[in-house]
Amino acid sequence: MAYRKDQGRMARMTAFWSGTIFLFYGCVSLQRELTASFGGSLAQPIGGIRLPILGMDLSPAFLIVTSLFALGIFLFYRWLERPKQADTLIDTESEMKKVTWPTLSETMSGSITVIMTVLILMTILAAFDWALGRITTAWVF
Secondary structure, three states: OOOOOOOOHHHHHHHHHHHHHHHHHHHHHHHHHHHHHOOHHHHOOHHHOEEOOOOEEOOHHHHHHHHHHHHHHHHHHHHHOOHHHHHHHHHHHHHHHHOOOOOHHHHHHHHHHHHHHHHHHHHHHHHHHHHHHHHHHHHHO
16 A cells, blocks of 8 residues: 555654664674674774775674664665554554643643652652551561
């Protein structure tokens, strides 16, 4: 099914970039692991080439990780374009447009209510803890 460009655009874009960030983190971790585990063999620059923009050596580990990153982005993009995933993201965005978001004053009053409730419960639990500690100390000695 063909989708219009604007249909679910924000949800699809958010999903893509979130996945890309996780993929990038995994690839950076993989490069560190490859250079640490295999030491000199994968960490040595190929022909002494240094990539000036990235400030990194062109090493076998870098080529492996870059290839995996490019393949991962391509596959993730293709997966997001499948009708089932695209429909889910489009439906999610349409539902989010229906949400009534609280105003600043409602948010502040709700936050104050939650903070006060937590403080009251914390005080009650501390009092019970203190009382039970005194009771058990009196019984033991």
